[in-house]
Structures are given as C-alpha cells and as structure tokens.
Amino acid sequence: MSVLKNWDINLRQSEKKTLLSFFILYLFFTTLLLLFMAIFYYNTQKDLMLKDKRVGLSKYANDEIKRLKYLHVNFDRVPRIYPRDKRFKSAIYDSVYTKIFSLLDSSDVDLNEDIYLKDGSIYYIKELESYYLGTKYVVIEVKDDGIWLKRVYKNLAIYGGGILAVLLLMGYFLLYLLLRPMREAIELLDRFIKDTTHELNTPVSTILSNIELSSKEQIDEKLQKRLNRIKIGARTISNLYQDLVFLTLSQKIESKKxxxxxxxxxxxxxxxxxxxxxxxxxxxxxxxxxxxxxxxxxxxxxxxxxxxxxxxxxxxxxxxxxxxxxxxxxxxxxxxxxxxxxxxxxxxxxxxxxxxxxxxxxxxxxxxxxxxxxxxxxxxxxxxxxxxxxxxxxxx
Amino acid sequence: MRFFILCLLLVLNLSASVYQKNCLSCHNKLPIKIDKFFYRYLLKYSSAIETKYAMKLYLQNPKKENSILNPALLNRFGVKKKTTLSEKDLKKAIDEYWDKYKIFGKLK
Incomplete structure (x- = not known):
C-alpha cells in the first residue's frame, strides 16, 4: 500500500480497512484461481502418467490370468500356490468383491475403478471373462516411482509462482487505478487545509498580539469586556489552528521529550x-x-x-x-x-x-x-x- | 458275525451326510469326478452365492440350457434326473459340496 503513505492527511481507518479488505479479497481469489489451476494440472498429469502405465500393467494382468488359468485347470494336480511375480503384487476377488487371495500392501481396493493412484502405489483392475478359481477381478499393484510428481511440483513452482507474481502486479496497478480519484481528492483537501491553516496563522497572531497591547492601555470597562470577547474568539481560532497543524504535520514534527x-x-x-x-x-x-x-x-x-x-x-x-x-x-x-x-x-x-x-x-x-x-x-x-x-x- | 457287519453298515449308512448319500454315491460311479463339475461352476459363476444358486436351479430343474457341461458330454451322459431332495436337504448338500471344494483358504 505504498501508494498511500506519503499523504499528510492519511486515509481514515475505515478506508484503510476497505482497501486492505479489497487486497485480501483479491489475493484470496487469485490464490483460489491458481489452486484450481494447479489441481487441474496435477490431475491431468496424473491421468497422463496412469495412461502411460496402463499398457504395461495390462500385460502384467494377462500374465497373471494365464497362471490362474493353469492353476484352475490343474488345481487337484499341482501345489496350490498362488502365482507370484517379482515385477508386481496382485490380488484376486470374486464377483461380489470377496477377496479370494491377496499379496497387496493395501486391503482397501476400489474394484469399480480401472486404474488409480493411492498412497504411492498404482492399482490396475482387470475384469475376467472366465472366472478362473472364481476370480472376476485381478488387481495389479506397483509402486509409483514419483518422477512425474517431482516434474509436476517443479512446473507448478515455476509457472504458478510466475502467474501469481503477474496477478499480484496486476492487482497492484488495479488498486492504483482505483485509488487515483480518491488520492486526488485527498491531495486537494490536504493542500486546502495546509493553505488555509497557513493563512490563518498571521491574522490570528496579529489579532491576539494587538489585543494584548490594547489590554495594557487604560481603556474603559465596556471596551475591555469587548476586547476580552474578541480575545476568547481569537484564541478559539488559534486553538483550532494548532489542532489542524497537529493533525496535518504531526508525523513530520519530531518529538522532543x-x-x-x-x-x-x-x-x-x-x-x-x-x-x-x-x-x-x-x-x-x-x-x-x-x-x-x-x-x-x-x-x-x-x-x-x-x-x-x-x-x-x-x-x-x-x-x-x-x-x-x-x-x-x-x-x-x-x-x-x-x-x-x-x-x-x-x-x-x-x-x-x-x-x-x-x-x-x-x-x-x-x-x-x-x-x-x-x-x-x-x-x-x-x-x-x-x-x-x-x-x-x-x-x- | 454277519449280523455285526450288517449292523455296522447300517450305522455307517445312517451317519453319512445328505451329500455323501445322495450326490457322491452316484457321481463316484461316473468317469468324471464330482470336483470337475465344481470348477466348471466356479468358472462360470465366480461367487459362492451365485454358484450355489445356479447348482440349486439346475438340480431342481435340469435342462440342457442351464447345464454347465459342454455339448459333447451332454450328448454322451444326457441331462440328469430332477432331484428328489427336499429344499432343506438340497441346501445342505450344496453347502457341503461348496465347503469341500471352495478356493477360499486353500491358496498359499
């Protein structure tokens, strides 16, 4: 708010509050807008990453299904060991979402999704046409390497920060434009009060000093009373002058304690x-x-x-x-x-x-x-x- | 001695379950073991509730259309006769059949 600080008559508290509210509101909406943009960008980048991963995960799921098929056909002839793979973790669920077997880190899997990211892991769900071992859903879990996220944060910091700076600069100029008529009016008032105050000083001092001089002379009681009334009036004006000087120049007067x-x-x-x-x-x-x-x-x-x-x-x-x-x-x-x-x-x-x-x-x-x-x-x-x-x- | 053996057979027969008496007794004579039927049901219906429901539906009203056998086997063995078991006994038999061959808890 440096636009305001050089005026002798400062803005009243309520006006300052209004301007501060405007600035806070502007900052709030700017941040909100940027936040929405950031969320949109984050989600887009996440979807792109998941799209890239989908092909590889689908291949993993097909490999797992082949092993399940083999186990299903030979269930009474081979050891009943769930097929494992070093590249991923997996789980199988039946048609009513009951877990048949799971090697996943998470027990909470959303089988209605196709592919999603949760707690640093990517989950891919494939629905089977033939339910080997009663399996309708195969879930593949792989760890997210987080490279895409680092890139997203970096871009958000660079571009988001840049946009915020531009928006704040625009806000500052907008505020400057909004304040211009008010500033001009206050400057005018400021100049008027200063000029008036200055012009008041000399005549009031003259009146007061002359009254003091007249009071020392031999004058009749009636005239003395009139002079006293003029003196009171002049002192009232003098006090008002002092008040105005204090108000307009108080920040420029050095305190001498x-x-x-x-x-x-x-x-x-x-x-x-x-x-x-x-x-x-x-x-x-x-x-x-x-x-x-x-x-x-x-x-x-x-x-x-x-x-x-x-x-x-x-x-x-x-x-x-x-x-x-x-x-x-x-x-x-x-x-x-x-x-x-x-x-x-x-x-x-x-x-x-x-x-x-x-x-x-x-x-x-x-x-x-x-x-x-x-x-x-x-x-x-x-x-x-x-x-x-x-x-x-x-x-x- | 003969009397003792007859008594033992009678006791054994009385202690056999509905599944053993009414399902296994016939299926054991067939060239295809009873577990093969189970895995075919599982392949088509997945969950316990749907598999048991499909079995019950077929046993109460056996038709070519609701059989899980392939056409070649159907031609060879035909469609079985309708069950004579009561609703309660049929449920008991199917539950035992499911418990015996279900996958849950059998994988390591």
Whole structure:
C-alpha cells in the first residue's frame, strides 16, 4: 500500500480497512484461481502418467490370468500356490468383491475403478471373462516411482509462482487505478487545509498580539469586556489552528521529550483559558499536587490538556464548575456539563465524531487527545453521566 | 458275525451326510469326478452365492440350457434326473459340496 503513505492527511481507518479488505479479497481469489489451476494440472498429469502405465500393467494382468488359468485347470494336480511375480503384487476377488487371495500392501481396493493412484502405489483392475478359481477381478499393484510428481511440483513452482507474481502486479496497478480519484481528492483537501491553516496563522497572531497591547492601555470597562470577547474568539481560532497543524504535520514534527512539571503546566493552561472560564461564569476548583513530573513532549501534552480544558468549558453550563485534580499517577478534569450518552462513549475518540452537536467544533479534539496519549504512553478514561458531568482521567 | 457287519453298515449308512448319500454315491460311479463339475461352476459363476444358486436351479430343474457341461458330454451322459431332495436337504448338500471344494483358504 505504498501508494498511500506519503499523504499528510492519511486515509481514515475505515478506508484503510476497505482497501486492505479489497487486497485480501483479491489475493484470496487469485490464490483460489491458481489452486484450481494447479489441481487441474496435477490431475491431468496424473491421468497422463496412469495412461502411460496402463499398457504395461495390462500385460502384467494377462500374465497373471494365464497362471490362474493353469492353476484352475490343474488345481487337484499341482501345489496350490498362488502365482507370484517379482515385477508386481496382485490380488484376486470374486464377483461380489470377496477377496479370494491377496499379496497387496493395501486391503482397501476400489474394484469399480480401472486404474488409480493411492498412497504411492498404482492399482490396475482387470475384469475376467472366465472366472478362473472364481476370480472376476485381478488387481495389479506397483509402486509409483514419483518422477512425474517431482516434474509436476517443479512446473507448478515455476509457472504458478510466475502467474501469481503477474496477478499480484496486476492487482497492484488495479488498486492504483482505483485509488487515483480518491488520492486526488485527498491531495486537494490536504493542500486546502495546509493553505488555509497557513493563512490563518498571521491574522490570528496579529489579532491576539494587538489585543494584548490594547489590554495594557487604560481603556474603559465596556471596551475591555469587548476586547476580552474578541480575545476568547481569537484564541478559539488559534486553538483550532494548532489542532489542524497537529493533525496535518504531526508525523513530520519530531518529538522532543523532557521532564515536565505537570502541576506547572496545568496551572499555565488554566490561566490561558481563564478568560473563557470567566465568560461562562464557571467556578474553577483545582487541587494540584506539587512535584509530579513526566518525561513527555511538552507541546503535545499542552495540546492534550488544552483540548480537555476547552471541552470542559465548551460543553459546560453557565455557572457550572470545573474540577482539576492532579495526583501521583493521574490527573483528571471534571465538568458539570451535558455529559455523554452511554452508547456514544465508545465513539468519541474517533475523528469527526461528536457526541453533542449543539455547540461548535469539528470533532477532532478527543481524536487528538487519544493520538497524543497513545504516542506519550498515557491512558485516557472517560466517565460520564448524561446531563450531569463528564470526567476525563489521564493516567500513566 | 454277519449280523455285526450288517449292523455296522447300517450305522455307517445312517451317519453319512445328505451329500455323501445322495450326490457322491452316484457321481463316484461316473468317469468324471464330482470336483470337475465344481470348477466348471466356479468358472462360470465366480461367487459362492451365485454358484450355489445356479447348482440349486439346475438340480431342481435340469435342462440342457442351464447345464454347465459342454455339448459333447451332454450328448454322451444326457441331462440328469430332477432331484428328489427336499429344499432343506438340497441346501445342505450344496453347502457341503461348496465347503469341500471352495478356493477360499486353500491358496498359499
């Protein structure tokens, strides 16, 4: 599937699964087709070999019949010894398939066949017109030298392998052709998101820096409130920009891990969102144990925390609460928001899945959280009661 | 003494099987031994069930058409008389005849 690997926006899991299923199905049917061809070839070669052997075995059977005839005619005059031959083994059966005498290695003989191969031996059955010693069927058994089989295996390995390689190559090109429209659409989307993201950065940075500068000046309370609202909006756009950058470029960004003080980081991020918290009149209760550090990539952990705090604010009610607790082995963020319905809990880590569509968003936040947690070796658990609360616990 | 010999012959006659009394007694007088008939039956009918059935059919209803003898021998000896044995005795006689000359277990 190397056709897919260079895209910045990778195919979604379900699309990858579909392509993998197609490839497995193609491989399965190709192998099945080859298997049928191999079986057909094997049977044809076996029949040809048996046809070649038939003449010689028929002669052996005639020789044996002559000896049986002699024994039948002189049964009371000669020793009653069954005629033996070094070239083959034989057996005689009466008309109701009862064994009269046998020198065969196998006791299970199919008298309805003419000639067949079984367990490395060739069996030839000849029906008599006159039943000497009551014999209706003479069975001749000779060992198969296996030369034809070696030739069959050799040909199957050479030609079968060649055909399989050609069919797989054809499958690859077929897949490439099938993927072309999808690849072009994804490339277009990829380019669009990159361009948009790039274009967003400069104006958002300008807005934010100017708001910061304006906040330091003496301005009246009314204007300050307006500026704060613009700041929240601009930070929301800035967060979205950061998320998109993470999604589109995460594979190209090298991870820089170092020991990070988690309490410090959580405090810093809570301060960053303080305006948004205030704007919804949310009460923030934080209990952060000191001296807990983790060996992680700061940027990624910041992104994870930002997404969790942003969700706790976004999905909270006015005058709600947010609890942030940091302990030795975990931290959690609990909101008093809408909660998540039980049947939607399993889906919320999927990209573009949103449990609640009443507020804005793309549904990429928790997908990013899940991705970062996976990369940084963290475990994310969600506990939620619909219309009451949601707690997201990150443990290590 | 004469009485003793007569008694012995009577006992021997009484202990003889249906086959010995009713088949061998006549066939022993013929120039062709009884085993030759068996091998001719075997040559034509192969299995025990078919051979015994063909023998019974011929003995109960002897005809030129269902005889296994060749035409020359048939002309010379003719067709035998119909058997007077009961179904049960005839079966006993044929079974003994089969057991005596069958090929099964006799080849080495």
């Amino acid at each position: 170092q020991n990070e003080d988690i309490a410090e980081l959580l405090q810093e991020r809570l301060e960053y969102f303080s305006l948004s918290i205030e704007s919804k009149k949310i009460t923030l209760k934080s209990k952060l144990s000191k001296g807990i550090s983790l060996h992680v990539d700061k940027k990624k952990l910041t992104k994870l925390i930002d997404n969790l705090i942003s969700n706790a604010i976004k999905y909270n009610k006015i005058n709600g609460t947010i609890d942030v607790v940091l302990a030795e082995k975990y931290f959690y963020i609990k909101d008093s928001g809408r909660g998540i319905e039980k049947d939607k809990l399993d889906l919320i880590f999927k990209r573009y899945e949103r449990a609640d569509r009443s507020v804005g968003g793309f549904g990429i936040g928790l997908s990013i959280v899940s991705k970062i947690a996976q990369e940084e070796g963290l475990r994310v658990e969600i506990d939620s009661v619909f219309k009451k609360y949601t707690t997201v616990k990150v443990s290590w």
